[in-house]
Amino acid sequence: MELPRDPIVYGPELIEDWPAFENWRIIESSSSTSTTRPDFNHLRSHYGHHVVQVANTKRRQFNEFERTERPLKDVIDSWVAGDAEGDGLYVKDWHLALQLEDEGGKQEDFYKTPEIFQGEYPLNTYYNGYTDDWMTHHALSLDPRNDYRFTYMGPKGTFTPLHRDVYGSYSWSSNIIGRKRWWLIPPAIKHRFHKHAGPHGPGEPEMLFDLRELSDQDALDGVVIIEQAPGETIHVPSGWYHQVENLEFCISINHNYANSHIIRNIYDNLLASLCRVEESIADILPLLKQRLGSEKAFSFTDGESREDIFCWEVEWVDEVQKVLEMDAGWALAVFWDMVLYNLEVSDRSSPPAPPELRPADDYVASQILPIIYDYKNRREWKVLGDTRATVLKAEAIVIAMQNDI
Incomplete structure (x- = not known):
């Protein structure tokens, strides 16, 4: 089974039966509108003790953001308080599934791998294998505390700068709550977004950090721009550089994977x-x-x-x-x-x-x-x-x- 070589967006049917889709959101409806917000009380009571990676998107550090490790409850408190620092805090690369497994739980307590990306046989007690996923199968064989299953969580305005997924792998990302904007660069035009113009050595050149800072936005011609809605899942092909911005408070579950x-x-x-x-x-x-x-x-x-x-x-x-x-x-x-x-x-x-x-x-x-x-x-x-x-x-x-x- 060969997956698409272009980005593709799947509808909510892939994740609508996930416990996270039910438990991590509060839906408030009126006669004319319906709004959804994160259930911070649920997240704090169930996962607040977990230590998570936090990127401060207001403090750039070289080609990334300043990163710290904090208990999730402290980050949630900062978001709820609405303080200046909290507005820039983005929980990234959170190995929630592994942390739950350490506590006797399992991945299926909050989501299951969509069938289109899932094999039928489990690798171990907890992890249902992807479609021929070489990266996570190998990572778990070396260290049961290491994998490529991540949870992301952050307020409006937080973002991930332009990057290519780890090792040039595939990835998929499902929005539990909130809307994201994706800029996806086809490999054939990635040279237009090198940080420094002109010839470079045999190594991969440094890329721009933030596409929104381009003085000439016409340079984005040919870039695929997608606004991902709540409940949607996006599949990113191998080798596509991309940048992602949270347009609202967003929670997503993401996997990186690879095969032959x-x-x-x-x-x-x-x-x-x-x-x-x-x-x-x-x-x-x-x-x-x-x-x-x-x-x-x-x-x-x-x-x-x-x-x-x-x-x-x-x-x-x-x-x-x-x-x-x-x-x-x-x-x-x-x-x-x-x-x-x-x-x-x-x-x-x-x-x-x-x-x-x-x-x-x-x-x-x-x-x-x-x-x-x-x-x-x-x-x-x-x-x-x-x-x-x-x-x-x-x-x-x-x-x-x-x-x-």
């Missing part, structure tokens, strides 16, 4: 981040060469060829990978571990999604083999021995997939 359809996108995005890291710390490379000189670390053998790998090169690659993991959230080792895990899990008795919701083996092989061959031409293939072993295991599985066809 976009594994090349994710690989390329990771390499772009790697290039950016190399550029940012390039000043240490001459120092490493000067300090370690021609000291040999080991010899790499590939068939009949043999090549010496030097200590400065090992230290350089290791340092780049450490910074890459801090910058992008993962490094090459984690990426290839994700690929191997999801190739292996397809052969297990409880795969993350049933066969009819996963691509055929020959399709998966056609997506994975090219990036394996590309990686084998990179220097990291020779230097990172543990990752090389992971890639070789993945290659063996993919070749076996082809042979079984």
